[in-house]
Amino acid sequence: MHMDLIITDYMAISMFLAFIVLIFTGYPVAWTLAGLAIVYSAISVALGAYTDLLDNTFYAIDWGYTSSIIDRNWAVMESWVLVALPMFVFMGLFLDKSGIARELMENFARLLGRVRGGLAVAVAIIGIVLAASTGIIGASVVLLTLLGVPVMLDAGYKKSFAVGTVCAVGTLGILIPPSIMLVLMADRLAISVGDLFMGAMIPGLMLGLIYIVFILIWSRLRSGVAPSMHDVAPLELGDVVQILGSMVPPVLLIFSVLGSIFFGIATPTEASGVGALCTVFLAAFKGRLTFTVLKDVSMETMKTTGFIFAIVFGATAFSLVFRGLGGDELIKGILHSAPVSPNAVVISVLLLTFVLGFFLDWLEITLIVLPLVGPAIAGLGFDLVWFAILFAICLQTSFITPPVGPALFYAQGVMPTSVSLPDIYRGIIPFVFLQLIALALVFKFPSLALWLPSIAY
Amino acid sequence: TERWKVPVSFPTGLPGIGEPLKDWAATINAADADIQVKLFEPGEIVPPFAVLDAVRDNKVPAGMAVIGYSAGSIPATALLFGAPFGLGPREYAGWYYQGGGEALTQALLNKNGVHGFLCGMIGAEMGGWFREPLNSIEDFKGLRFRTAGLGADVLTRLGMSVTTLPLGETFPALERGAIDAAEGSLPSVDVILGLHKVAKHGYFPGWHQPVGTGHLVINQGVWDGLSDAQKEAVETSCEAITMKNLTISDSIQAASMAKAKADGAEFHVFSDEMIEAFRKATAEVMAEQSAKDADFKEIYESMEAHKKLVSGYLDMSSAD
Amino acid sequence: MSEQQTPDASARAPEDVAGVLPHTAFSRTADAIIYRLGVIFSAVWFLLVLVIILNVVLRFGFSATKIYIEELQWHIYAVGIAFALAFASVTDAHIRIDLLSTRFRKRTTSWIEVIGTLVFLLPYCALVLIYSVTFVTNSFASGEVSISPGGLPYRWIIKCTLPLAFLLVAIAAISRLTRCIAYLRDTRR
Numbered sequence: 001m002h003m004d005l006i007i008t009d010y011m012a013i014s015m016f017l018a019f020i021v022l023i024f025t026g027y028p029v030a031w032t033l034a035g036l037a038i039v040y041s042a043i044s045v046a047l048g049a050y051t052d053l054l055d056n057t058f059y060a061i062d063w064g065y066t067s068s069i070i071d072r073n074w075a076v077m078e079s080w081v082l083v084a085l086p087m088f089v090f091m092g093l094f095l096d097k098s099g100i101a102r103e104l105m106e107n108f109a110r111l112l113g114r115v116r117g118g119l120a121v122a123v124a125i126i127g128i129v130l131a132a133s134t135g136i137i138g139a140s141v142v143l144l145t146l147l148g149v150p151v152m153l154d155a156g157y158k159k160s161f162a163v164g165t166v167c168a169v170g171t172l173g174i175l176i177p178p179s180i181m182l183v184l185m186a187d188r189l190a191i192s193v194g195d196l197f198m199g200a201m202i203p204g205l206m207l208g209l210i211y212i213v214f215i216l217i218w219s220r221l222r223s224g225v226a227p228s229m230h231d232v233a234p235l236e237l238g239d240v241v242q243i244l245g246s247m248v249p250p251v252l253l254i255f256s257v258l259g260s261i262f263f264g265i266a267t268p269t270e271a272s273g274v275g276a277l278c279t280v281f282l283a284a285f286k287g288r289l290t291f292t293v294l295k296d297v298s299m300e301t302m303k304t305t306g307f308i309f310a311i312v313f314g315a316t317a318f319s320l321v322f323r324g325l326g327g328d329e330l331i332k333g334i335l336h337s338a339p340v341s342p343n344a345v346v347i348s349v350l351l352l353t354f355v356l357g358f359f360l361d362w363l364e365i366t367l368i369v370l371p372l373v374g375p376a377i378a379g380l381g382f383d384l385v386w387f388a389i390l391f392a393i394c395l396q397t398s399f400i401t402p403p404v405g406p407a408l409f410y411a412q413g414v415m416p417t418s419v420s421l422p423d424i425y426r427g428i429i430p431f432v433f434l435q436l437i438a439l440a441l442v443f444k445f446p447s448l449a450l451w452l453p454s455i456a457y
Numbered sequence: 458t459e460r461w462k463v464p465v466s467f468p469t470g471l472p473g474i475g476e477p478l479k480d481w482a483a484t485i486n487a488a489d490a491d492i493q494v495k496l497f498e499p500g501e502i503v504p505p506f507a508v509l510d511a512v513r514d515n516k517v518p519a520g521m522a523v524i525g526y527s528a529g530s531i532p533a534t535a536l537l538f539g540a541p542f543g544l545g546p547r548e549y550a551g552w553y554y555q556g557g558g559e560a561l562t563q564a565l566l567n568k569n570g571v572h573g574f575l576c577g578m579i580g581a582e583m584g585g586w587f588r589e590p591l592n593s594i595e596d597f598k599g600l601r602f603r604t605a606g607l608g609a610d611v612l613t614r615l616g617m618s619v620t621t622l623p624l625g626e627t628f629p630a631l632e633r634g635a636i637d638a639a640e641g642s643l644p645s646v647d648v649i650l651g652l653h654k655v656a657k658h659g660y661f662p663g664w665h666q667p668v669g670t671g672h673l674v675i676n677q678g679v680w681d682g683l684s685d686a687q688k689e690a691v692e693t694s695c696e697a698i699t700m701k702n703l704t705i706s707d708s709i710q711a712a713s714m715a716k717a718k719a720d721g722a723e724f725h726v727f728s729d730e731m732i733e734a735f736r737k738a739t740a741e742v743m744a745e746q747s748a749k750d751a752d753f754k755e756i757y758e759s760m761e762a763h764k765k766l767v768s769g770y771l772d773m774s775s776a777d
Numbered sequence: 778m779s780e781q782q783t784p785d786a787s788a789r790a791p792e793d794v795a796g797v798l799p800h801t802a803f804s805r806t807a808d809a810i811i812y813r814l815g816v817i818f819s820a821v822w823f824l825l826v827l828v829i830i831l832n833v834v835l836r837f838g839f840s841a842t843k844i845y846i847e848e849l850q851w852h853i854y855a856v857g858i859a860f861a862l863a864f865a866s867v868t869d870a871h872i873r874i875d876l877l878s879t880r881f882r883k884r885t886t887s888w889i890e891v892i893g894t895l896v897f898l899l900p901y902c903a904l905v906l907i908y909s910v911t912f913v914t915n916s917f918a919s920g921e922v923s924i925s926p927g928g929l930p931y932r933w934i935i936k937c938t939l940p941l942a943f944l945l946v947a948i949a950a951i952s953r954l955t956r957c958i959a960y961l962r963d964t965r966r
């Protein structure tokens with residue numbers, strides 16, 4: 001494989017490498033992304049003014065081009081769909097600060113505490129249900145972290161295991177419909193949103209199931225990872241009834257979100273607001289609604305929303321300038337030089353997507369890779385829905401692969417301080433492998449993705 | 458050589474709508490006019506709604522815009538994009554090339570810091586996809602309908618409960634019945650999205666949008682700096698793509714409609730009673746908009762005058 | 778400034794540099810104002826819950842959608858973001874990869890902070906602020922309104938939230954910059 005690199009290619013590559021190196025200085029990730037966009041614009045402007053290196057290329061950028069940052073940031077601020085993010089964060093924090101989350105998890109602990117890994121399974125189940133209501137990763141990861149991590153740590157779970165579980169399960173929302181990612185992919189590939197939603201259903205649920213099976217097996221194999229709780233009193237039938245009874249309100253809460261979508265009461269985004277209000281009602285019902293709780297939750301929502309959107313803004317600036325320097329074309333060039341057998345093409349596209357996932361977020365990868373490979377894949381006779389699902393699983397992995405794993409960032413922001421970044425990195429490794437297993441299964445058995453769309457509607 | 462990054466307002470992967478833009482790019486790149494363009498998909502540089510603004514502010518030298526997206530700040534762009542009971546494709550082309558439309562378009566765009574041309578055209582869209590068939594105008598009362606623009610204004614007057622959900626929300630909302638109907642685009646686009654699977658009653662005609670146009674907009678300063686030959690090349694490339702785009706989009710609808718039917722969708726036409734109600738409310742909307750904005754009034758009257766001019770011949774000469 | 782108003786840094790690792798940074802006259806005032814604004818405007822999130830519910834009730838219960846209420850949702854959300862970014866700055870909540878940096882000397886970390894702010898953050902804020910001027914004035918001059926019937930007018934007002942967000946971020950950045958410089962000066966041998 002041979003490619004001739006030109007000056008802008010070196011700029012794009014160095015911008016990328018600079019980012020990877022500089023985030024380890026400990027300067028905020030968001031501002032490193034945004035700042036590199038400015039620095040590389042300045043370099044391009046200077047090269048354009050004082051040299052002829054950028055003549056006869058599309059990849060000379062000026063300050064006007066970079067100022068498109070304004071429109072891109074504004075697109076985020078006037079986004080209807082992203083309204084769900086602060087709402088789910090609000091909901092998660094409210095469950096946390098009002099003590100409802102703890103109570104819910106403690107009840108799970110009494111029911112499942114004698115099972116090794118029981119709490120993690122409970123988190124996984126909540127995560128799967130939550131995934132069916134939102135595709136906003138930041139929201140579900142924050143919510144699950146607040147809900148699950150403190151209780152799992154109290155129960156003696158290994159930090160990395162607890163954290164890996166919430167990060168992985170929290171990203172299921174992008175695969176299990178509804179999902180904004182699938183909508184964008186359908187748009188780019190010119191295929192049906194409905195087919196893609198249906199196609200993602202079985203692989204998404206299958207992945208959730210794989211997590212649960214892994215949690216149960218792993219906690220049995222490795223003692224100390226997810227211990228059963230010793231101080232759990234033996235359950236009498238009366239206890240079970242009482243615990244199940246006490247779990248009714250929180251379960252109703254989760255189903256208020258899902259139900260309002262399912263019965264056509266609210267759109268998926270509005271369902272986030274429905275969930276938030278039901279949480280407030282639930283707290284009031286339990287006598288936990290005080291002004292202090294409301295104020296604390298609102299302030300924490302402000303803070304969490306702030307750091308999440310800073311990363312969104314930073315990433316959009318970075319990708320604009322990276323694209324302006326011809327970074328997209330560079331990646332496309334790599335794709336073009338891929339091997340020729342049809343299966344090898346699919347595999348190399350997925351491999352590239354997986355690798356890109358370490359460094360770029362799903363939106364950028366979708367924008368770069370899909371328009372390029374879509375027609376080629378269809379031309380080879382593959383079903384685009386099948387390919388899109390494989391691509392989506394690969395993208396889901398990108399959320400949890402360091403150094404640029406948005407789910408890891410979001411979890412880090414609300415994690416107890418005793419959990420360190422290495423704990424997080426160690427924790428997600430097995431889940432990355434599980435996602436690759438799911439990927440392999442869908443690759444080998446296309447009907448996992450294609451059966452449901454073929455019978456639906 | 459001029460090298461332009463050209464953002465577009467709709468994906469170039471959409472057959473009949475976006476795909477012809479690739480032909481346009483190839484045409485102008487091959488035109489020996491020292492202009493090279495490179496298309497950028499919606500969101501790659503700026504969001505689709507911001508293309509015209511980005512060109513005006515010289516963030517990019519040129520863009521392929523859905524001009525109606527700017528109706529919030531330039532109301533008359535809603536007419537240029539295609540308006541309720543407005544000009545159909547043949548009339549629009551006639552108005553633009555023979556009826557003074559090009560000069561009016563140019564004047565409006567110049568006033569807003571850009572130069573531009575009609576550069577792409579499609580036929581009438583669909584009237585919308587409905588979960589239940591419509592029996593009378595009474596069925597419109599309280600019907601939750603996703604649509605936008607002047608058509609939305611018209612329907613609001615008929616008692617419809619209009620919403621502007623983004624596309625990502627429209628599909629699940631329509632599927633679960635949070636809304637009752639949604640206006641899409643051409644059958645070729647809607648069938649790709651799968652709207653016909655969640656709301657199986659497709660209605661014609663697209664009275665709210667008898668034509669859909671694309672416009673190439675070029676920053677005024679960039680335009681002024683072009684040679685006459687370059688200006689000529691740009692204009693010619695747009696004329697070529699406009700005709701080609703329309704014929705492609707007309708020709709591919711049958712296959713999409715057949716696919717929709719095979720998937721169990723049904724096609725209907727709005728009753729005369731409904732069309733009359735739409736028409737009456739549209740007249741109100743147009744009068745209101747004309748009173749608010751002088752450019753809107755001027756362009757609307759010019760379009761209506763052209764419609765009247767050609768109608769005598771077009772009506773008589775049609776065999777059906 | 779009372780103890781309660783001191784930005785809560787508990788979300789960060791204890792060895793974070795903010796813990797040892799001295800305050801300056803400017804940073805004390807600036808942080809207090811941004812923090813206070815953040816606390817006041819954090820009320821928008823609950824307001825947003827209520828507006829979403831209102832919208833759901835109107836559409837589902839009464840089939841009476843109001844586009845201005847739909848738009849009010851993202852208007853409120855934009856106001857929230859405007860204050861959230863800087864609030865996260867003064868509470869030091871922005872995500873850092875502290876894998877290596879926790880082992881750096883405090884002076885090194887402070888230098889990183891100074892350089893990052895001067896080379897990355899402030900130029901970025903400057904670009905956004907400079908180009909926001911035409912962004913807002915264009916909207917004002919053209920009398921931009923919602924594209925939808927019955928939508929909200931005066932778009933330029935809500936568009937002001939974009940420059941406002943980054944003005945506050947810039948002030949928070951300068952505040953932290955003065956603290957880092959003070960620290961570097963104080964610990965100079």
Ligand code: NA
Binds near residue numbers: 131178
């Ligand atoms: Na989802």
Ligand code: NA
Binds near residue numbers: 402
């Ligand atoms: Na990643």
